[in-house]
Amino acid sequence: MPTITFEGQEYFCAGDETILECMTRHGVLLPSSCQSGACQSCMIRALEGTPPPESQSGLKDTLKQQNFFLACICKPTGDMSIGLSSVSPRKTVKVTEKELLNESVVRLRLERPSGFSYRAGQFINLLRPSDELTRSYSLASIESDDFLELHIKRVPEGKMSNWVFDELQLGDDVVFFGPAGDCFYISGRIEQPLLLVGTGTGLAPLYGILRDVFSHRHTGPIHLFHASLATAGLYLEQTLRDLHAEHANLTYTPVVLHGEPPEGGLQGNLVDIPSHVLGSLSGYRVFICGDPAIVNALRQKCFLAGASMQDIYSDPFVFSPHD
Ligand SMILES: Cc1cc2nc3c(=O)[nH]c(=O)nc-3n(C[C@H](O)[C@H](O)[C@H](O)COP(=O)(O)OP(=O)(O)OC[C@H]3O[C@@H](n4cnc5c(N)ncnc54)[C@H](O)[C@@H]3O)c2cc1C
Ligand code: FES
Secondary structure, three states: OOEEEEOOEEEEOOOOOOHHHHHHHOOOOOOOOOOOOOOOOOEEEEEEOOOOHHHHOOOOHHHHHOOEEEHHHOOOOOOEEEEOOOOOOOEEEEEEEEEEEEOOEEEEEEEOOOOOOOOOOOEEEEEOOOOOOEEEEEOOOOOOOOEEEEEEEOOOOOHHHHHHHHOOOOOOEEEEEEEEOOOOOOOOOOOOOEEEEEEHHHHHHHHHHHHHHHHOOOOOOEEEEEEEOOHHHOOOHHHHHHHHHHOOOEEEEEEEOOOOOOOOOEEOOOOOHHHHHHOOOOOOEEEEEEOHHHHHHHHHHHHHOOOOHHHEEEEEOOOOOOO
């Protein structure tokens, strides 16, 4: 039974337990959200002992070398001493704008801390100051904006999203750490065709990536498909139509699963639509964000339609199983 030492106390990790489960069972609350290795909010550091390689999956080599690992997927194989010494310090910022983008999506703009750098499409981990409840949200803003923009969907019974909708006010402080994630545009190959596909607030990172792409003067064709269950769930429609009017290489297609699609849109299953409309995706760079099941199905579909796995970037919005 491995022993985990944290802040001078020893905790025994049972059988198949992860370090996060072990600490939670002992009443020690480490930050966490997705509990499946996707959001990096539970990243901590091994001060002694070696984290198993699978607990470092998705981390940059520089972090691996410093023994950072993800507590939610770390089943220790020997004794470890762990520390919270965070790779990205927490920042406290004010809410500067709060606006409904549709009935169930709110746009939050936050002060951008000086020196905070990120890539459009990465995500931050937002903390509710009263109890440190932590959730990941993608950045819809770009490096040259003087604010950070988030699009947050109200989830039935959702702790963080309902707090944001109903209680968080303009001028309030929120805390975040990050950025993290590798779903962003790397400049170069400006003639390459791009495919951006998202469901719901999966548009947030895609909107950031799209603006980033234009700031790098990308010349290749860019196809954006944004899907929702029905028309009421779409948002930023006019902004995207305006971007299309400004950039001849952008095609914007709203997609709805049920009911009549808006003008120029399609009705059907998003998973089938991009490859059906575009044919072969050979040579495309693909960005897919939003609902985890749809993201995973689309990854497979795009690969089968000819896109190289190396050119497929994705952010499944994995949700927290419990708190
Ligand atoms: C990398 C990453 C980026 C993300 N970016 C965004 C973003 O830009 N915008 C955004 O709105 N969200 C985003 N999310 C999701 C976000 O982190 C939260 O999971 C979401 O806001 C729900 O949190 P909550 O506290 O309101 O709900 P919770 O209290 O965590 O959940 C309440 C209940 O709803 C269930 N649930 C939660 N979400 C869903 C869902 N989508 N579908 C079905 N059941 C669900 C839970 O299992 C639980 O039973 C992202 C997630 C990840 C991992
Ligand atoms: S990666 Fe561990 S809680 Fe999300």
